[in-house]
Amino acid sequence: MERIAIDMDGVIADTTEQFFSFDERDFGKRRTLEEITGKPESVAFPRGKEYVRTKDFFRTAPVMKDSQNVLSALNKQYEMFIVSAATEFPLSLFEKHQWLQEHFPFITWQQMVFCGSKTIIDADIMIDDHFKNLDPFKGRTILFSQPHNLLLQSSKHQRVNSWKEVADILL
Amino acid sequence: MERIAIDMDGVIADTTEQFFSFDERDFGKRRTLEEITGKPESVAFPRGKEYVRTKDFFRTAPVMKDSQNVLSALNKQYEMFIVSAATEFPLSLFEKHQWLQEHFPFITWQQMVFCGSKTIIDADIMIDDHFKNLDPFKGRTILFSQPHNLLLQSSKHQRVNSWKEVADILL
Numbered sequence: 001m002e003r004i005a006i007d008m009d010g011v012i013a014d015t016t017e018q019f020f021s022f023d024e025r026d027f028g029k030r031r032t033l034e035e036i037t038g039k040p041e042s043v044a045f046p047r048g049k050e051y052v053r054t055k056d057f058f059r060t061a062p063v064m065k066d067s068q069n070v071l072s073a074l075n076k077q078y079e080m081f082i083v084s085a086a087t088e089f090p091l092s093l094f095e096k097h098q099w100l101q102e103h104f105p106f107i108t109w110q111q112m113v114f115c116g117s118k119t120i121i122d123a124d125i126m127i128d129d130h131f132k133n134l135d136p137f138k139g140r141t142i143l144f145s146q147p148h149n150l151l152l153q154s155s156k157h158q159r160v161n162s163w164k165e166v167a168d169i170l171l
Numbered sequence: 172m173e174r175i176a177i178d179m180d181g182v183i184a185d186t187t188e189q190f191f192s193f194d195e196r197d198f199g200k201r202r203t204l205e206e207i208t209g210k211p212e213s214v215a216f217p218r219g220k221e222y223v224r225t226k227d228f229f230r231t232a233p234v235m236k237d238s239q240n241v242l243s244a245l246n247k248q249y250e251m252f253i254v255s256a257a258t259e260f261p262l263s264l265f266e267k268h269q270w271l272q273e274h275f276p277f278i279t280w281q282q283m284v285f286c287g288s289k290t291i292i293d294a295d296i297m298i299d300d301h302f303k304n305l306d307p308f309k310g311r312t313i314l315f316s317q318p319h320n321l322l323l324q325s326s327k328h329q330r331v332n333s334w335k336e337v338a339d340i341l342l
Contacts, residue, residue, distance in 0.1 A: 003291065081291050087280040093264035109258040110287035117281045120174065120252050122293030 237334035
């Protein structure tokens, strides 16, 4: 059974939408997709660095469309792990655990990994929205589209724009 | 540079001493080493399963003798990661992060991994007190002696009884 490592933020947790909504609350107007495309969240959203350290930012993030159904199916065909870079923000650790239990109750604690660097992860497939995680990975790499990575191209990583597309290639 | 994965509980955190002291507080008498040898903590200490879910159990665990000096040296010669099975006890995640920051301030968040199963860890060397973590590991395995593993023998894993012994073989 192939082992698959799936990222949280920007992949199953819609943290971009969470940034949009925190930012709109603070600045009174929703930014456009064009405005933030190609920029890291800490640049795209002036108070972004503060939001990720705010209580409940990760706990109340919306679920990415179709991710629950697709992960439920992947969980039957693959040895599935959720691998999230979380140790930079210690408060997020408990929140991410709770978020997974609420929205993905079929994922056990044995399948959760909260780390800093993902270079230590041994798997066959990785789904992530960051080149820094995909580039050093030895297995098959799937780049999940997010505004911050839309202007970057890669021949090594297969780009997907939705969980329906992931289902098409992996199920 | 070789990558080394080092366990927390029973290896750099003296959780056995923490069990002894919680147990003595509850039962009025310190158990002997003989009494607990060969038994998992949940059996050796009648309320052990409750302790690991108690606030501050992990946060206030003593530091294993000599571990700070040896890890500080290992950190210069190896790509070092702390890999702790923590997701079973979600409250422990933040506590373990804080504990590491207090007692091992030279360890960065990039070097921390909190997981459930360690089968996903890719490293050259693993130091752990549990056979379940060492057995499936592909690299070199070092078994850190703890009362629960003292009666078990293994030709695959190299047993060490202290951090001084680790220093002798790895530094």
